[in-house]
Amino acid sequence: MSKLLEVKDLNLKIEDTEILKGIDFSLEKGEVFALIGPNGCGKSTLAYTLMGINNYYPDKGELLFKGEKINDLKINERAKKGITLAWQEPARYQGVTVREFLSLGLKSKGEEVTEGKLANALNKVAIRPAQYMDRFVDKSLSGGERKRIELAALILMHPELIILDEPDSGVDVVALNNIADMINYFKDSGSGILLITHSEEMLNYADKAALICDGEIIRQGDTSSISDYFKSYCGPCAKSEECETEVAS
Amino acid sequence: MNDYDMMVDAYKEAGGEDVFAESDVAHLVLERDKVLGAHKVEGLEVDAKKIAEDTVKVKVTIKEGYQIENTVHMCFGVLPKEGRQKIDMEVEVQKDAHVEVKADCVFPNAVKVQHIMDAVINVEQGGSYIYKEHHFHGENGGVEVIAKSEIYVKSHGSLVTKFDLLKGRAGKMDFDYEAHLDEHAKVDMLARISAQDDDVIKIRESAHLNGQYSRGVLDSKIALKDKAEAEIYNELTADAPGAMGHVDCTEIIKDNAVARAIPIVDVRHPEAKVTHEAAIGSVDSTQLQTLMARGLDEEEAAEVIIQGLLND
Numbered sequence: 133m134s135k136l137l138e139v140k141d142l143n144l145k146i147e148d149t150e151i152l153k154g155i156d157f158s159l160e161k162g163e164v165f166a167l168i169g170p171n172g173c174g175k176s177t178l179a180y181t182l183m184g185i186n187n188y189y190p191d192k193g194e195l196l197f198k199g200e201k202i203n204d205l206k207i208n209e210r211a212k213k214g215i216t217l218a219w220q221e222p223a224r225y226q227g228v229t230v231r232e233f234l235s236l237g238l239k240s241k242g243e244e245v246t247e248g249k250l251a252n253a254l255n256k257v258a259i260r261p262a263q264y265m266d267r268f269v270d271k272s273l274s275g276g277e278r279k280r281i282e283l284a285a286l287i288l289m290h291p292e293l294i295i296l297d298e299p300d301s302g303v304d305v306v307a308l309n310n311i312a313d314m315i316n317y318f319k320d321s322g323s324g325i326l327l328i329t330h331s332e333e334m335l336n337y338a339d340k341a342a343l344i345c346d347g348e349i350i351r352q353g354d355t356s357s358i359s360d361y362f363k364s365y366c367g368p369c370a371k372s373e374e375c376e377t378e379v380a381s
Numbered sequence: 382m383n384d385y386d387m388m389v390d391a392y393k394e395a396g397g398e399d400v401f402a403e404s405d406v407a408h409l410v411l412e413r414d415k416v417l418g419a420h421k422v423e424g425l426e427v428d429a430k431k432i433a434e435d436t437v438k439v440k441v442t443i444k445e446g447y448q449i450e451n452t453v454h455m456c457f458g459v460l461p462k463e464g465r466q467k468i469d470m471e472v473e474v475q476k477d478a479h480v481e482v483k484a485d486c487v488f489p490n491a492v493k494v495q496h497i498m499d500a501v502i503n504v505e506q507g508g509s510y511i512y513k514e515h516h517f518h519g520e521n522g523g524v525e526v527i528a529k530s531e532i533y534v535k536s537h538g539s540l541v542t543k544f545d546l547l548k549g550r551a552g553k554m555d556f557d558y559e560a561h562l563d564e565h566a567k568v569d570m571l572a573r574i575s576a577q578d579d580d581v582i583k584i585r586e587s588a589h590l591n592g593q594y595s596r597g598v599l600d601s602k603i604a605l606k607d608k609a610e611a612e613i614y615n616e617l618t619a620d621a622p623g624a625m626g627h628v629d630c631t632e633i634i635k636d637n638a639v640a641r642a643i644p645i646v647d648v649r650h651p652e653a654k655v656t657h658e659a660a661i662g663s664v665d666s667t668q669l670q671t672l673m674a675r676g677l678d679e680e681e682a683a684e685v686i687i688q689g690l691l692n693d
Contacts, residue, residue: 227693
């Protein structure tokens, strides 16, 4: 049986600069795979390439979703197949209510929109429907509220693969706990999750992990070994001989 | 079907409420120079009469101290493909009176139609006037709207105008609103317009905060696509202590559309303050791609963003 996501020898150049180099990893259904690395190492670029954002299409290598090559598909075509991405900094929309925003994912799948479905999704992310349903998804909402509403939208969309780009960035403790609960919820629902992070605490929510540095995956394995290595050599980045020895090994 | 029924049908199709049979709701229905319906309520007088070919003079008076409970509905328009309608409008909101007017201007079949509105609006001391104007010009782009308003808001009075044209073609629109405010008077002028093809929008909104502690907001949000063009000229002057105002113009453009925003801020008193924001650009790519990652195609996603901006 094919894996949910397979990334094989993925390379991406932007304006002649190699940003992603020979990326290889795979992800199963119901699995949380964490990709950790310091700022600027290519994590978000990888997330965008998997989703097709900014017209990032691989120069070399393969992106396989349930065995099907998706290299050339547009963002919405990948979304219709069951892949989505939650941005580090969720977009804000003037004049679009929470109700309208949440309805979009259901409508695009041809599913009926009911008040009950929307309210249920908001309740799951600890947002009170009565207080938020008619509010605009704009700058009047805090970053944490926006992230939770984004997660509610994902609940309604129930994608098979969710790419969470720095879900812990810029949120308070309440929102962070909620995000952790949601990772478990999606996992239990059978979705695969690619968790992009630069924080080793987030590895606690993953089943396995990889360390990305300068556009290359330099290690992958169980979360504790990746966490130990990240703490030892990446925070701050030493570019030390020991690190290079480890890379070489 | 007679002209009145056709106008009411066009009005309803454009989103208007079916209120013309209600005895406690004042209304006025004009098709070109014909007064098809008029209904008054206590405290509100509406006098409409033809004064020349294609021209109607309308005088609306809200008597001193009256708070008109129900929104007054006005329906103006031209039903045939070709025609002209000129309305000379005089509105007097007397001392401490209040009224809200919803005007729907419908030109559903327009191929070559001209609609001219010349208005003088006087809001007396403590009076309040809310005027919401909704336009539907059909799909041909054959409408030319020329609207001019001279507005005077006396002390502690307030005026809100909200103009919207969100569906169909805009055609050619040329607006010129000028407001003069006394002390503690307030004015909000909002415009929301969607234009396409070779539509041309020209808006000049001007408010003069002459009285101390007067307030003014000029807010325009315009979405343009194809070869549509818009020029928004917002002018706010303040020359009294405590006068405050804000000018905000946002224009989203797609395709070969052209947008210009010209905010003029003129402050002549050290205790007055006026701010302005202007943004012209295409649809934000993060907003667009977020919606595409929910399964919407690019056109659908752009439409959600643009309609949101216009509904704000």
